[in-house]
Amino acid sequence: MGIENYSETKFYKLDKPIALKCGKSLENIKIAYQTYGKLNNNKDNAILVLHALTGSAHAAFINKKTNKKGWWDNMIGPNKAFDTNKFFVISSNVLGGCYGTTGPKSINPSTNMPYALDFPVVTIEDMVKVQKKLVDYFGIKKIIVAGGSMGGMQALQWSIAYPEYVKSTILIATAARLNAQSIAFNAVARNAILKDSNFNNGNYYNSKHPENGLAIARMVGHITYLCEEAMYKKFGREFKGTPSFDFGIDFQVESYLEHQGKIFVDRFDANSYLYITKALDYYDPIKEYGNLENALKNSNSKFLIISFSTDWLFTTQQAKQIVSTLIKLNKNVSFVELESKCGHDAFLLEFEKQTKIIKSFLGE
Amino acid sequence: MGIENYSETKFYKLDKPIALKCGKSLENIKIAYQTYGKLNNNKDNAILVLHALTGSAHAAFINKKTNKKGWWDNMIGPNKAFDTNKFFVISSNVLGGCYGTTGPKSINPSTNMPYALDFPVVTIEDMVKVQKKLVDYFGIKKIIVAGGSMGGMQALQWSIAYPEYVKSTILIATAARLNAQSIAFNAVARNAILKDSNFNNGNYYNSKHPENGLAIARMVGHITYLCEEAMYKKFGREFKGTPSFDFGIDFQVESYLEHQGKIFVDRFDANSYLYITKALDYYDPIKEYGNLENALKNSNSKFLIISFSTDWLFTTQQAKQIVSTLIKLNKNVSFVELESKCGHDAFLLEFEKQTKIIKSFLGE
Numbered sequence: 001m002g003i004e005n006y007s008e009t010k011f012y013k014l015d016k017p018i019a020l021k022c023g024k025s026l027e028n029i030k031i032a033y034q035t036y037g038k039l040n041n042n043k044d045n046a047i048l049v050l051h052a053l054t055g056s057a058h059a060a061f062i063n064k065k066t067n068k069k070g071w072w073d074n075m076i077g078p079n080k081a082f083d084t085n086k087f088f089v090i091s092s093n094v095l096g097g098c099y100g101t102t103g104p105k106s107i108n109p110s111t112n113m114p115y116a117l118d119f120p121v122v123t124i125e126d127m128v129k130v131q132k133k134l135v136d137y138f139g140i141k142k143i144i145v146a147g148g149s150m151g152g153m154q155a156l157q158w159s160i161a162y163p164e165y166v167k168s169t170i171l172i173a174t175a176a177r178l179n180a181q182s183i184a185f186n187a188v189a190r191n192a193i194l195k196d197s198n199f200n201n202g203n204y205y206n207s208k209h210p211e212n213g214l215a216i217a218r219m220v221g222h223i224t225y226l227c228e229e230a231m232y233k234k235f236g237r238e239f240k241g242t243p244s245f246d247f248g249i250d251f252q253v254e255s256y257l258e259h260q261g262k263i264f265v266d267r268f269d270a271n272s273y274l275y276i277t278k279a280l281d282y283y284d285p286i287k288e289y290g291n292l293e294n295a296l297k298n299s300n301s302k303f304l305i306i307s308f309s310t311d312w313l314f315t316t317q318q319a320k321q322i323v324s325t326l327i328k329l330n331k332n333v334s335f336v337e338l339e340s341k342c343g344h345d346a347f348l349l350e351f352e353k354q355t356k357i358i359k360s361f362l363g364e
Numbered sequence: 365m366g367i368e369n370y371s372e373t374k375f376y377k378l379d380k381p382i383a384l385k386c387g388k389s390l391e392n393i394k395i396a397y398q399t400y401g402k403l404n405n406n407k408d409n410a411i412l413v414l415h416a417l418t419g420s421a422h423a424a425f426i427n428k429k430t431n432k433k434g435w436w437d438n439m440i441g442p443n444k445a446f447d448t449n450k451f452f453v454i455s456s457n458v459l460g461g462c463y464g465t466t467g468p469k470s471i472n473p474s475t476n477m478p479y480a481l482d483f484p485v486v487t488i489e490d491m492v493k494v495q496k497k498l499v500d501y502f503g504i505k506k507i508i509v510a511g512g513s514m515g516g517m518q519a520l521q522w523s524i525a526y527p528e529y530v531k532s533t534i535l536i537a538t539a540a541r542l543n544a545q546s547i548a549f550n551a552v553a554r555n556a557i558l559k560d561s562n563f564n565n566g567n568y569y570n571s572k573h574p575e576n577g578l579a580i581a582r583m584v585g586h587i588t589y590l591c592e593e594a595m596y597k598k599f600g601r602e603f604k605g606t607p608s609f610d611f612g613i614d615f616q617v618e619s620y621l622e623h624q625g626k627i628f629v630d631r632f633d634a635n636s637y638l639y640i641t642k643a644l645d646y647y648d649p650i651k652e653y654g655n656l657e658n659a660l661k662n663s664n665s666k667f668l669i670i671s672f673s674t675d676w677l678f679t680t681q682q683a684k685q686i687v688s689t690l691i692k693l694n695k696n697v698s699f700v701e702l703e704s705k706c707g708h709d710a711f712l713l714e715f716e717k718q719t720k721i722i723k724s725f726l727g728e
Contacts, residue, residue, distance in 0.1 A: 121609040184595065184621055187615070215559075245485040253547050253551070257548055
């Protein structure tokens with residue numbers, strides 16, 4: 001098992017441009033990815049795991065440089081939910097991201113400068129299209145796709161775009177499209193970045209980054225990832241010290257958010273935050289296909305859908321919309337709403353509950 | 365009735381300094397107020413209405429200059445919930461506000477400059493203390509207090525601080541204290557203001573105001589005043605035009621928030637936003653008195669408490685905490701949760717439902 005104590009990021013370069021949904025085409029796309037486990041001879045034991053808004057290809061095991069575990073390390077590994085003794089797990093950074101896959105901070109070959117806002121607006125559909133190239137490169141015959149939050153949207157899109165190719169789809173804490181409230185939160189987050197005095201129309205790579213705006217965006221995000229129950233449990237109304245009677249940090253919850261904002265600006269690119277939240281806002285197969293039934297009618301996949309009771313960003317009601325569509329279509333679908341006090345973050349935290357369900361779904 | 369077609373703001377100056385909860389004392393306090401209806405000879409028909417975060421003394425009728433109606437004009441006037449044919453209604457701007465009552469943009473007598481952040485941090489308790497001076501000036505014997513949101517917190521504080529004096533208390537869409545999630549939203553809002561490059565430690569009165577930060581604060585606020593149901597009803601996922609494939613405004617909900625942000629910066633002072641949100645965060649009679657029973661045990665008031673089914677900023681659960689305390693204490697309390705699709709904003713919008721209940725409570 002020592003073979004997999006560490007994870008390693010590799011890169012795959014596409015030799016042809018990709019036609020994007022916005023009408024533009026993008027060339028020289030590089031995909032950052034990691035794999036865990038071994039692809040079998042039939043090339044049919046692959047699971048593609050798909051990350052959420054700020055994730056990376058580093059889904060599992062320890063990164064040698066940072067000594068940090070992957071974002072779904074609890075779920076991927078020997079005997080875990082996604083068992084690397086049996087499955088070949090692939091994880092890649094999304095198009096538009098800032099962890100190695102081509103995105104707004106990548107060099108634009110026509111200017112030799114970072115793209116910044118000249119990077120085309122990409123969609124969930126585009127991200128999936130690019131992932132398919134990576135999977136094809138491995139010669140994979142049939143695939144299992146799994147993801148939480150935005151990762152779930154990508155998994156859903158896989159089953160829509162490649163209905164014959166996807167054999168199992170695992171959608172966790174996700175929805176077929178964002179509701180108006182989530183679009184509103186994303187609008188606030190982008191506004192904070194776009195109005196930061198260091199934003200400079202996205203051309204900040206050689207100067208001060210729009211750190212204040214990005215930190216505010218992250219703070220807003222974290223409020224939506226938790227829920228009042230989780231906040232109450234974690235922080236309540238506890239003061240950090242005594243009331244300051246000024247505008248410093250008074251409450252534990254303020255301190256938490258400030259900290260989350262601060263550490264985020266060291267690890268994420270503000271432009272990528274703009275692009276990826278826009279991709280989230282735009283994704284809407286219901287509108288695209290007239291209704292969700294049309295979108296999913298050709299799918300040959302079986303589905304596992306998991307929601308969490310206190311998730312108010314991607315609600316059980318939204319999960320049920322997908323479930324009821326699949327039932328109408330006579331597809332093979334399992335659905336569980338897990339009790340949790342963790343809000344949306346549950347998909348990253350409640351690994352024991354998820355593990356049982358996923359193992360059973362994957363036939364183990 | 366023509367006599368009350370227009371509203372007029374008057375000012376009352378305190379001749380003595382007020383000792384504040386923070387330990388400092390504040391002198392030369394001026395209170396902006398309006399009154400509607402007539403005080404009777406017994407001086408016992410007064411209702412003090414208390415405004416929310418961004419309100420003013422202008423609660424009812426039309427302002428001659430702006431031609432705008434007061435924030436609770438639906439509720440205050442002849443034959444309305446607060447019937448000015450019978451009651452003498454008083455409304456004042458809170459301490460720390462920016463609509464005429466002394467606040468951070470007022471001139472500091474020791475420097476002849478606006479206080480800015482030299483203004484002391486004020487609390488709900490301080491606001492109420494100052495309001496009591498105004499009410500005493502009218503020689504009022506017993507009073508009815510009523511407010512929604514932060515106005516409800518002030519009304520609650522009135523019944524705690526002046527248990528013999530308050531005869532009726534109307535608490536609408538409010539709570540005994542903010543929960544952690546609301547503190548978190550306020551922290552984001554203040555952060556956006558404090559980090560605005562024009563903030564200049566609050567000394568922006570002679571230069572560009574921190575408009576971007578204040579607009580972001582307001583956008584966050586508006587998300588919490590609505591609810592997903594209200595957002596869905598108002599905007600859904602409707603585009604303003606076609607997808608822009610850039611970072612301009614795409615969705616109706618974005619356009620709404622952007623507009624709300626823009627109009628707010630023309631009418632509100634960023635420093636006041638800091639002070640008033642901090643007062644909201646700090647208010648906690650449960651902590652102050654050990655529990656809510658201790659805080660309310662001496663009250664001679666009867667209570668009407670109204671919550672709204674879709675209000676997630678001040679929830680029915682929080683309202684019930686006050687109700688159950690009052691029941692334990694054998695106080696006279698009526699409670700209604702009104703069905704509404706308007707979220708927290710319902711206290712400003714659902715006037716027909718509220719009118720019936722309030723009229724009945726006031727014995728009409």
